[in-house]
Amino acid sequence: MSGSTLRLVQAAVFVAFIAAWETLSHLRVLDPFFFSRPSAIAERVARWVVTGSIYLHIYVTTVETILAFLTGSVLGVVVGFLFARWTWLSRVFEPYIKVANALPRIVLAPIFTLWFGLGILSKVAFGVTLVFFVVFFNTYQGVREVDRSILYNARMLGASDRDLVRHVLLPSALVWILSSLHTSVGLALVGAVVGEYLGSARGLGYLIQQAEALFDTTGVFAGMVVLSGFVLVVDAVVAALERRLLRWKPPGLAEEPT
Amino acid sequence: MAVRLTGCRRSFRTRSGETYVAVDGVDLTVQSGEFVSLVGPTGCGKTTILNLVAGLLAPDAGRVEVFGEPLQGINRRATYLFQQDVLLPWKTAEENVMLGLLFRRVPKETARERARAWLARVGLRGFEDRYPYQLSGGMRKRVALAQSLIVNPEILLMDEPFAALDVQTRQIMENDLLRIWQEERKTVLFVTHDLDEAIALSDRVVLLSAGPAARPVAEFPIDLPRPRDVAEVRLDPRFQEVYGRIWERLRGEVLRTYAHRGI
Numbered sequence: 001m002s003g004s005t006l007r008l009v010q011a012a013v014f015v016a017f018i019a020a021w022e023t024l025s026h027l028r029v030l031d032p033f034f035f036s037r038p039s040a041i042a043e044r045v046a047r048w049v050v051t052g053s054i055y056l057h058i059y060v061t062t063v064e065t066i067l068a069f070l071t072g073s074v075l076g077v078v079v080g081f082l083f084a085r086w087t088w089l090s091r092v093f094e095p096y097i098k099v100a101n102a103l104p105r106i107v108l109a110p111i112f113t114l115w116f117g118l119g120i121l122s123k124v125a126f127g128v129t130l131v132f133f134v135v136f137f138n139t140y141q142g143v144r145e146v147d148r149s150i151l152y153n154a155r156m157l158g159a160s161d162r163d164l165v166r167h168v169l170l171p172s173a174l175v176w177i178l179s180s181l182h183t184s185v186g187l188a189l190v191g192a193v194v195g196e197y198l199g200s201a202r203g204l205g206y207l208i209q210q211a212e213a214l215f216d217t218t219g220v221f222a223g224m225v226v227l228s229g230f231v232l233v234v235d236a237v238v239a240a241l242e243r244r245l246l247r248w249k250p251p252g253l254a255e256e257p258t
Numbered sequence: 259m260a261v262r263l264t265g266c267r268r269s270f271r272t273r274s275g276e277t278y279v280a281v282d283g284v285d286l287t288v289q290s291g292e293f294v295s296l297v298g299p300t301g302c303g304k305t306t307i308l309n310l311v312a313g314l315l316a317p318d319a320g321r322v323e324v325f326g327e328p329l330q331g332i333n334r335r336a337t338y339l340f341q342q343d344v345l346l347p348w349k350t351a352e353e354n355v356m357l358g359l360l361f362r363r364v365p366k367e368t369a370r371e372r373a374r375a376w377l378a379r380v381g382l383r384g385f386e387d388r389y390p391y392q393l394s395g396g397m398r399k400r401v402a403l404a405q406s407l408i409v410n411p412e413i414l415l416m417d418e419p420f421a422a423l424d425v426q427t428r429q430i431m432e433n434d435l436l437r438i439w440q441e442e443r444k445t446v447l448f449v450t451h452d453l454d455e456a457i458a459l460s461d462r463v464v465l466l467s468a469g470p471a472a473r474p475v476a477e478f479p480i481d482l483p484r485p486r487d488v489a490e491v492r493l494d495p496r497f498q499e500v501y502g503r504i505w506e507r508l509r510g511e512v513l514r515t516y517a518h519r520g521i
Binding site for chain 2: 149152156158171248249
């Protein structure tokens with residue numbers, strides 16, 4: 001299947017799905033109260049955009065996502081780096097890291113709301129607990145897996161410990177961190193939206209939760225549509241960033257190392 | 259005297275927890291400006307000796323001296339050309355060559371200029387901005403060679419640097435190495451399992467016994483005229499003669515390796 005045919009078929013699937021939904025809803029096969037209908041959802045989204053009421057929510061969710069991503073990444077890189085350099089640290093803390101990572105993070109949301117309030121801080125904290133582990137494990141791996149000959153070579157060329165970190169270990173870890181960028185940005189967003197959903201006064205998660213509380217199915221679906229668009233934009237930004245930072249990689253081999 | 263090893267011994271712990279003595283009783287001297295090759299059967303500890311001189315390994319017993327001083331830690335007067343690809347994949351050819359200068363706190367612009375000059379010397383003008391994946395195996399070796407030489411080491415350690423290259427590329431690289439060596443007169447300690455290569459390049463070939471507890475067992479001065487062309491020198495009758503003599507001893511050691519491993 002060529003590229004353009006593929007796009008055509010993809011569009012056809014979308015149109016067929018929307019048409020079926022709309023028709024079945026009009027024929028009362030699908031109860032509009034529970035399933036709404038595409039035309040109503042589109043109208044709602046359009047109204048949000050025209051009145052501008054949606055922008056504050058998008059803005060809040062964006063800020064939360066970025067903060068959660070940055071904080072989680074910095075913490076993950078620092079801790080992952082320390083653990084990889086001083087193996088006794090990783091040996092001491094291994095069981096605790098395992099337990100913390102195995103914990104379903106959603107149970108932390110209420111406690112974070114208590115600690116950090118209903119504002120963006122509790123959502124950021126929640127997102128951080130998700131992002132941290134992905135970045136942490138990748139940094140740890142990246143630093144540990146540096147080829148021994150590469151380290152020897154740098155040493156022979158006169159690298160100090162600081163040079164090694166700056167020119168060899170961090171860039172090597174960065175490869176792993178970048179390869180998990182899609183995952184960690186996605187998790188930051190999940191943290192923000194779920195946090196909003198569980199208790200807040202703003203954001204896309206809040207919007208969906210509000211609509212749900214009022215049995216406003218159209219609002220729930222409209223919120224989902226906006227969220228999907230948001231995710232697509234974030235993903236495109238991440239992909240562009242990745243292309244720029246990994247331009248030294250042979251094309252076709254830039255996928256996630258596993 | 260650039261390098262002197264006296265009674266060096268180095269062992270390793272194997273995975274099963276036993277101690278494997280790689281080299282023992284190694285006495286070896288390399289004169290300043292001399293090109294010496296170490297040859298021997300597989301697993302005879304050639305690389306171990308190189309790592310002792312590099313200071314990447316410390317001997318369990320014996321002494322390593324560099325220009326008359328006992329070696330402690332990394333050998334700052336040597337650089338090392340590894341068998342593996344050790345260029346940093348996230349740096350361009352030029353940035354890779356600059357590394358050693360940056361580690362010596364040479365200003366970036368000066369380092370860049372000198373890296374360009376060295377890339378030109380190893381025949382890579384115009385490839386400064388390529389990443390390693392965009393270079394062929396032979397080109398990557400050239401970058402690595404420039405990277406080792408730019409810091410102007412007194413000693414160059416080489417561990418089968420050309421083993422992974424095809425025959426033609428290899429001969430060209432060997433000739434280029436000889437040309438640069440002729441100009442720079444570094445002390446070179448070269449490890450190879452290829453006797454042809456060892457004779458064609460060296461002033462002296464040192465033969466190691468089969469492992470475990472390998473040690474130098476014979477030395478062969480190579481008094482072929484320089485400058486040499488590695489392809490032509492092989493046709494010299496004196497080359498054939500010394501090849502025959504070394505191979506006779508080497509074959510014995512190789513057979514002992516086989517006997518030891520039960521092949």
